[in-house]
Amino acid sequence: MIPPQVPFQIHNAQAQDANITGFFEKVDTNLIKLIQEDQLHPKPLMLCSGGTSSRCSANGHWTLDLRRNYKTINFNALEKDVVIQAGVNMNELLSHLVKENRIFPVGLSGITGIGYILTGGISPLSRKYGLAIDQILEIEGVWGNGNKFRKFKPGLLTLEQDINEWRGLCGAAPFLGIITKLRLKTNLLKPLYLWESSLSPVQLSKTIQIAESWPDYASLHWIWGDYIKAFAIVEIDSLGKMKDVEGILNQLPKTIDSKLFRISSLNKLKEMKVPVIENKESNKRYSEVLGLLGSPLLSRSYEFVKSIEEIMNLRPNKQCYLAAQQLGGNTMRASEGSTSFVHRDAMWKPWITGSWDPKSNDEKDKSLTWMVEAWSKIEPYCPGVHLAQLHDHLPWHTKEVNAAFKEWLPGLQQLKSTCDPKGILPPL
Ligand SMILES: Cc1cc2nc3c(=O)[nH]c(=O)nc-3n(C[C@H](O)[C@H](O)[C@H](O)COP(=O)(O)OP(=O)(O)OC[C@H]3O[C@@H](n4cnc5c(N)ncnc54)[C@H](O)[C@@H]3O)c2cc1C
Structure with missing residues (x-):
């Protein structure tokens, strides 16, 4: 963990000025242990991916800032999908894809991070391609209970529990877990x-x-x-x-x-x-x-x-x-x-x-x-x-x-009671 004296430049002025307790930059065994032992107080732990919202840090709270160590983008030319880590912002994603003649339905600003995708993601191209969450093929991360997970878009044989978890992660992930990696569908670039x-x-x-x-x-x-x-x-x-x-x-x-x-x-x-x-x-x-x-x-x-x-x-x-x-x-x-x-x-x-x-x-x-x-x-x-x-x-x-x-709220709350029983992440 890093004391707050280290510069913590974030887009959102309110989050930038917050008098935080300290921040983490890696989802490693140390952080997972602190989460499992419920040692991070006050709760919730704030998450910062793009740093554009007022709640990626808060007075007195700990922040997990993913922007520095989670920057990888890997485009798979065969499958035409892309794997991004949680510190990639939408400008970086789109600039990378455009070179491959592909696009992702980003929103009205490229400065947003994966919070844009996890919370739904409404793009000017969504009417054509769907929401950003509709493009997700695979999600990796750590639940609020400290357990690691890797989930795939449900198919015909997917179990009900996995279907529910997928549903929760696509649109309500900030309440359930820390997302570290996403695999996303891409589309052909058109003017x-x-x-x-x-x-x-x-x-x-x-x-x-x-x-x-x-x-x-x-x-x-x-x-x-x-x-x-x-x-x-x-x-x-x-x-x-x-x-x-x-x-x-x-x-x-x-x-x-x-x-x-x-x-x-x-x-x-x-x-x-x-x-x-x-x-x-x-x-x-x-x-x-x-x-x-x-x-x-x-x-x-x-x-x-x-x-x-x-x-x-x-x-x-x-x-x-x-x-x-x-x-x-x-x-x-x-x-x-x-x-x-x-x-x-x-x-x-x-x-x-x-x-x-x-x-x-x-x-x-x-x-x-x-x-x-x-x-x-x-x-x-x-x-x-x-x-x-x-x-x-x-x-x-x-x-x-x-x-x-x-x-869907009761179902989501039920999910939270197992994925984040101690309320490490924001309350539902
Ligand atoms: C200039 C601007 C333009 C925008 N345009 C659009 C638009 O066109 N369409 C649209 O739908 N939205 C738009 N938004 C809203 C934006 O998508 C959301 O506010 C989004 O939550 C921002 O995500 P972030 O990663 O940039 O911000 P952050 O402040 O880092 O994160 C926002 C929230 O997401 C959660 N979160 C972040 N990272 C993770 C993670 N790794 N795992 C789990 N939870 C996480 C956190 O709880 C945090 O509170 C816009 C916002 C701005 C500032």
Whole structure:
């Protein structure tokens, strides 16, 4: 174990500033012994793979930081699958695969680590290829009880216990074990069109409705700050499909600032920034993110956008924002019971970001209160939760866990009672 004086640079400012007890960088016999003897207090042990969430470290807690010693990527040219260790981030994975003419459905940012994959992983290409968890073929790690495991995607002869464990690991792994290695399916690299534009609320509601009937190779995402920026990503399947691609692009609103780019892959996406007219906020911000899930909006898209407009009018500062990603297509086709991502009917993932100046408790309280208010406004349209960020330090953790796992929660809790009986990892 390493005392906390060693620099612990992580993306998330809140996690970076946490006054940790110390950290480990290897899942070795020493750490496993401490886990088995329940010697790491206070619990839970925090896990850091990409270091992008607020809960990869916490005041007074131990952190297991996998970023330095778990960096291997091995592409198997024959099977077209890839084995990654837990410290690989999505930029590194995609850059490696692109050289092999392959891709993985990474999310909107390449800085995320395998937490992106383990918590579901919604990509702009998920409608075509499925969620990131749908690409997992094999998982290696250590349960919260200290036992090592290696699990394979279930087949016809897989035992019920193994099927349950697989289901738990795909979407709820952070509650059950420490994942050290994943084997993942990859897909053929194809070029993409990226359309972006500022939209009015009415244009957004129309675009949402149009996008709901797009083919799987197109998806919409948007972000709302002082104004709305929307983005469409369309994969160019083959030259024969160019007419269809043009058809999709022609449906989009014609605005003064709309732009169309051709990009080679998702690692060429620019970081999505909150659209603000004048940023007066401090550079360093703390934040929490709450991800929701809901089915197609259809004719309710206008009232949904109106609700969001009301929320945005109440935001306590300019770095608090709302955004959304589109699911559907292949994310809907996987069976509800195959993974812990139970909201297979979801078409939209809106997420609420509350942000505050680290020095202002008042701003923090206002931002967290605004998040709860925003949640209750969006909940009628999006009752599910995408648990991509853990909030066991916040009062809404139980509600969030319930909304994330629904009827599967008791099964998951049962699994946790054997895989992590002492609660080494975050509570369910
Ligand atoms: C800029 C940005 C863009 C994003 N875009 C998307 C997107 O397009 N789609 C999407 O679905 N999500 C997106 N997210 C959310 C992101 O995928 C989740 O917050 C994810 O949990 C981050 O994982 P991480 O490894 O980067 O972070 P970390 O903070 O290191 O880990 C996050 C959580 O995952 C758990 N965890 C990490 N490593 C392990 C491990 N080895 N074993 C078990 N549990 C582990 C930990 O409990 C930790 O609390 C985005 C986040 C950011 C910051």
